């Protein structure tokens with residue numbers, strides 16, 4: 001069995017305890033992982049703190065070069081790291097490779113960016129220049145659905161900007177993050193990157209830590225609130241990428257079969273465990289039966305299984321707690337609607353949930369108003385576009401959303417009225433490295449991706465000089 005290690009102060013070290021990592025497709029422990037305690041976390045923070053001035057003082061081009069080396073190293077290890085990602089997370093191997101390709105691509109993109117000083121004012125008497133200075137030690141806290149890409153969104157811009165990093169994955173998917181730590185150990189100076197694994201207890205220590213300047217967090221809205229509260233004590237900078245309950249609005253000029261294909265994919269990718277997954281679908285009355293039937297037919301044909309099996313289209317739910325939660329939503333689906341595909345769990349082992357389609361369900365059902373984070377799609381009917389917009393926007397979330405229709409002007413006009421950070425028209429999950437991404441309402445604070453995503457890891461610093469003194 002491979003011995004995983006934490007990366008602290010440039011050394012690969014044991015933890016204080018170990019935790020067994022479960023493969024969600026088999027429910028068996030397949031790896032042992034080191035786990036840190038508060039003292040080890042403090043040691044990591046202290047080493048990141050002392051590495052900061054040296055790292056921040058290097059030219060940006062040197063930091064970019066090291067990020068390119070990290071991308072190269074990760075690419076070279078794509079196949080074996082993808083296998084571990086599938087084993088710890090559950091997603092099909094092809095999707096795991098896709099996540100690694102996205103991670104590599106994002107790191108490479110960030111390495112092409114710059115943070116040039118900007119002359120704000122210059123004349124005979126004065127020169128005022130804005131710099132983008134790093135913040136110090138940044139804590140990156142990630143969830144278990146997409147451990148690598150969500151890490152890259154923090155690690156790459158954080159490092160390029162000149163910060164040093166403490167990285168903490170979710171306790172159920174730590175292995176791929178530790179593998180990134182191993183690669184970093186070969187590339188970055190001592191203390192610049194540190195990896196910590198916890199028992200869901202050290203995130204809170206990081207958010208209140210006096211020596212951590214910023215927390216870049218992806219996770220649930222509920223935990224995001226706790227992060228904000230705890231960070232208030234030291235007025236930490238925060239990026240919060242939180243939950244969503246994204247709606248798909250289908251307009252009446254769609255082909256039912258075609259749109260059903262897009263809806264099902266958007267609702268079942270990564271077993272529905274995507275912040276931007278389609279979590280509720282609104283269909284016009286004229287197409288309702290046809291779209292529901294097409295969805296059910298396609299859902300019934302999907303191959304659910306171990307992500308290591310090449311035939312698998314959808315893997316298991318990642319962990320037991322989430323599996324129990326999704327099981328609860330299946331009960332709600334039966335109570336509040338008509339289940340026309342899926343709905344029943346197999347005996348196991350494995351946290352498998354079949355793609356489930358639920359029709360004739362009302363807006364107040366928790367399956368519609370909450371974030372299910374599993375492959376259970378409520379399909380709702382509407383008669384009037386104004387009315388459905390109000391129903392869609394009646395949510396404290398506002399992450400993404402999709403509109404499906406042939407009349408692009410109409411779709412564009414409606415997209416402007418969605419209360420969310422991103423709206424896709426006739427496509428979904430099109431996330432591009434240079435296009436900023438941020439959540440509206442309680443789906444988040446701050447931005448990832450693009451130049452804006454990089455600048456989130458900096459502090460504006462203005463140098464204001466009187467000339468000719």
Ligand code: NAD
Pocket residue numbers: 141142143144145146150168169170171200201202203204205207218219220221222223224226227240241242243244274275276371373399439443444
């Ligand atoms: P979670 O909030 O339970 O955990 C996320 C991380 O926070 C984990 O590393 C966890 O150990 C840590 N944590 C737990 N308690 C903490 C505390 N008090 N302080 C600081 N950190 C703490 O989320 P999850 O269940 O792992 O992930 C699923 C959620 O993430 C969903 O709501 C999903 O929509 C959201 N998500 C959002 C995005 C986005 O970009 N907006 C992307 C992916 C997932």
